[in-house]
Amino acid sequence: MKLRTDKSADALKRAEALMPGGVSSPVRAFKAVGGQPLFIASGSGSKIRDIDGNSFLDYVMSWGPLILGHAHPAVVEAVRKALEGGASFGAPTVREIELAERVTAAMPWIEQLRFVNSGTEATMSAIRLARAATGRPGVIKFEGCYHGHVDALLVKAGSGAMTFGAPSSPGVPEDTVRHTHIVPFNDLEAVRRTLDASASEIAAVILEPVVGNMGCIPPGEGFLKGLAELCERQGVLLVLDEVMTGFRVARGGAAERYGIRPDLVTLGKVIGGGLPVGAYGGRRDLMQLVSPVGPVYQAGTLSGNPLAMAAGIATLDLLSAAGTYERLEAISQQLEQGLVNAAAEAGVAVRVQGVGSMLSLFFTDQPVTDCASALRCDTERFGRFFRGMLERGVYLPPSQFEAWFVSLAHSEEDIACTVQAAREALKQTV
Numbered sequence: 001m002k003l004r005t006d007k008s009a010d011a012l013k014r015a016e017a018l019m020p021g022g023v024s025s026p027v028r029a030f031k032a033v034g035g036q037p038l039f040i041a042s043g044s045g046s047k048i049r050d051i052d053g054n055s056f057l058d059y060v061m062s063w064g065p066l067i068l069g070h071a072h073p074a075v076v077e078a079v080r081k082a083l084e085g086g087a088s089f090g091a092p093t094v095r096e097i098e099l100a101e102r103v104t105a106a107m108p109w110i111e112q113l114r115f116v117n118s119g120t121e122a123t124m125s126a127i128r129l130a131r132a133a134t135g136r137p138g139v140i141k142f143e144g145c146y147h148g149h150v151d152a153l154l155v156k157a158g159s160g161a162m163t164f165g166a167p168s169s170p171g172v173p174e175d176t177v178r179h180t181h182i183v184p185f186n187d188l189e190a191v192r193r194t195l196d197a198s199a200s201e202i203a204a205v206i207l208e209p210v211v212g213n214m215g216c217i218p219p220g221e222g223f224l225k226g227l228a229e230l231c232e233r234q235g236v237l238l239v240l241d242e243v244m245t246g247f248r249v250a251r252g253g254a255a256e257r258y259g260i261r262p263d264l265v266t267l268g269k270v271i272g273g274g275l276p277v278g279a280y281g282g283r284r285d286l287m288q289l290v291s292p293v294g295p296v297y298q299a300g301t302l303s304g305n306p307l308a309m310a311a312g313i314a315t316l317d318l319l320s321a322a323g324t325y326e327r328l329e330a331i332s333q334q335l336e337q338g339l340v341n342a343a344a345e346a347g348v349a350v351r352v353q354g355v356g357s358m359l360s361l362f363f364t365d366q367p368v369t370d371c372a373s374a375l376r377c378d379t380e381r382f383g384r385f386f387r388g389m390l391e392r393g394v395y396l397p398p399s400q401f402e403a404w405f406v407s408l409a410h411s412e413e414d415i416a417c418t419v420q421a422a423r424e425a426l427k428q429t430v
């Protein structure tokens with residue numbers, strides 16, 4: 001199918017004159033896959049429509065928040081009702097309590113939390129809190145994990161940073177990252193060595209428990225439990241960045257799925273149901289250090305705003321229905337298996353890796369377990385595959401190093417169409 005792109009091309013020209021790359025976040029510009037970004041007009045369920053009238057099955061799902069699909073009627077109604085009552089007050093509202101109750105019920109290791117406006121704010125604040133609580137400056141971060149564009153964490157970061165071959169950014173002073181220690185993902189020995197050498201300087205270990213920002217990389221057997229034990233032994237705080245995995249790989253996130261108890265957790269995406277939101281929380285004694293109870297300052301004009309809270313409450317309520325995660329898992333499994341079969345038929349060596357409703361198709365024949373193995377993937381080939389899928393009406397994340405997101409709105413028929421498109425598009429990459 002030849003896509004109509006005249007209106008998107010015009011829009012890009014207008015946007016590029018006003019915004020760097022014409023976008024509000026880098027990966028959206030399609031630079032890693034070639035071609036031009038499409039401007040989206042609307043979404044409903046599993047599908048989006050662009051301003052030229054092309055319709056696509058969507059696996060970006062706003063990069064994870066839309067676990068119910070686009071414009072779910074319950075979320076639309078909840079946000080409409082909230083908006084009619086006033087968009088923001090900068091004062092406490094009961095919806096904040098209601099969302100906090102739902103989060104802490106699903107994740108009992110979060111005894112208290114603070115709402116913010118993005119995942120970046122959540123990780124930035126959690127690191128500040130960990131440093132204040134321990135009186136230590138250091139942070140251990142894993143190569144290829146992305147925690148938002150926090151200065152201290154923008155070192156060897158994944159996602160867009162990795163996509164554009166600049167995993168560390170100019171503008172971040174050496175001094176700011178002096179205390180950031182980088183180790184390979186899934187390498188417990190490297191963490192042990194770093195802690196043995198400098199535990200008394202390390203406040204926290206932060207990680208994506210299931211990585212989404214190098215493509216989907218599961219933690220190896222025993223990795224998370226081993227990490228939790230190492231942290232406990234050395235008095236170092238374990239910060240699980242569940243911005244992507246929270247309410248996604250299980251209701252209680254990766255901590256539930258892998259049976260670990262973090263000291264602090266960061267959240268975003270799903271808990272805002274598609275509106276801008278983030279949160280950080282964890283042990284009560286740590287959270288009691290946050291202002292106004294404690295001295296660790298952190299604030300936000302729009303934090304906990306009624307619209308985001310309403311969308312989050314509606315989303316989490318629907319997710320709490322019995323069998324929801326089993327259904328998500330089953331449909332995602334169907335997609336993973338379909339992609340494996342399609343690649344075998346096309347004679348293309350790929351690895352399909354997934355956890356829950358996150359997955360990636362890597363153009364490599366080796367397991368992808370860390371940043372080094374992710375970087376061995378054939379990104380040119382991914383670009384051809386991406387464009388082939390787009391022409392067949394499937395909108396994938398425009399980078400080899402991003403996870404695809406399956407939602408409850410994706411039907412078996414959607415999956416069958418996606419697999420058929422993949423069968424054809426993979427052949428074209430040969």
Ligand SMILES: Cc1ncc(COP(=O)(O)O)c(C=O)c1O
Nearest residue numbers: 118119120146147148241243244
């Ligand atoms: C694991 C993780 N942490 C933090 C962030 C940053 O969140 P935000 O883009 O809302 O600032 C992201 C964004 O993709 C993420 O995937």
